[in-house]
Amino acid sequence: MAEELSRPALDALDAQLLNALQADFSIEPAPFAALAEKLGVPESVVIRRVEALKEAGVIRKIGPVLEPGRMGFVTLLVAMKVAPDQVEAVGRQVSEFQAVTHNYQRDHAYNLWFTMVAPSQEEAERVFKKAAALPGVEAAYPLPALRRFKVSVRFAVKERKGAGGA
Numbered sequence: 001m002a003e004e005l006s007r008p009a010l011d012a013l014d015a016q017l018l019n020a021l022q023a024d025f026s027i028e029p030a031p032f033a034a035l036a037e038k039l040g041v042p043e044s045v046v047i048r049r050v051e052a053l054k055e056a057g058v059i060r061k062i063g064p065v066l067e068p069g070r071m072g073f074v075t076l077l078v079a080m081k082v083a084p085d086q087v088e089a090v091g092r093q094v095s096e097f098q099a100v101t102h103n104y105q106r107d108h109a110y111n112l113w114f115t116m117v118a119p120s121q122e123e124a125e126r127v128f129k130k131a132a133a134l135p136g137v138e139a140a141y142p143l144p145a146l147r148r149f150k151v152s153v154r155f156a157v158k159e160r161k162g163a164g165g166a
Contacts, residue, residue, distance in 0.1 A: 010157065012023045013041065017049055018157040021062065067095040068117045069148075074124045075117050076142040078131065086136025087112055093134055110141070143166045 010018070016039055026034045032050070036043040041045045053059045068075050087105055091112055095103045099116040106113055114131070118124035124142075132140035 008058060010058075010075050013039070013045075014049060014053065015157045018053070018058070021050070025062065040154070073117050073119055075115065075145060076124050076128065077115050077145070078113065078128060079143060080112045080114075080131070080137055081110050081139040082112045083136040083138060084111070090131075090136050092135050094131050097127050097131065099123065110139075118134065147153045 017035070020035055020038060024035065024038060025031055028034060028045070031160040032046045033043040036046040039046065039158055050059065050062075080090070091103055091105060094100055094112070094114050099115070099118040100113050101117055103112070105111060116124060118127060128142050129138070131137070
C-alpha cells in the first residue's frame, strides 16, 4: 500500500541545487543570489529551478528547523490501531488538528502514527484524547520522547537521467 510517487529526472544542476539548499541556504537579504554565486549560475536560473522543483513536488518547503522544546513546546509521537476501513477517515481527521505535524499510515497492527507539537502538556493530552476517541480507533498509545538523538537529515541527491516510479 505504499504511496507511488513520480520521480522526475534531475540534471546535475538540480542535484547540486538540492544538496546546497539542504546545507548552504543563507539567511541574508538575497539568499538565492548567494546560492547562485556558489553554483556559478545566474540568480534567475536558481529561482526558476527552485520553483520547478517545488511545482514537481520535490521541494515541499524551504524554512527553518526549530527546536520545539527550547521554545517551551511539547512533542509527542502517537501510535494508533485503527479499523482498516476507517484509516483514511481517521487520518484525515487527525491531520486537521493544528498540533499535528506528520501523519502516516503503516503496514502494522498499529497502522496510523502521528507526531504533534503542542504549546503545553495539557494541549498535547487534549489532542491525544480527541484523536484516541475518533470512530474506528481501537487503541492509541502516546509515546513521549525520553531522549532525543538529533541527526542532520540531508539527502544526498544525485543526477537522475530518466523518470520512473518509486
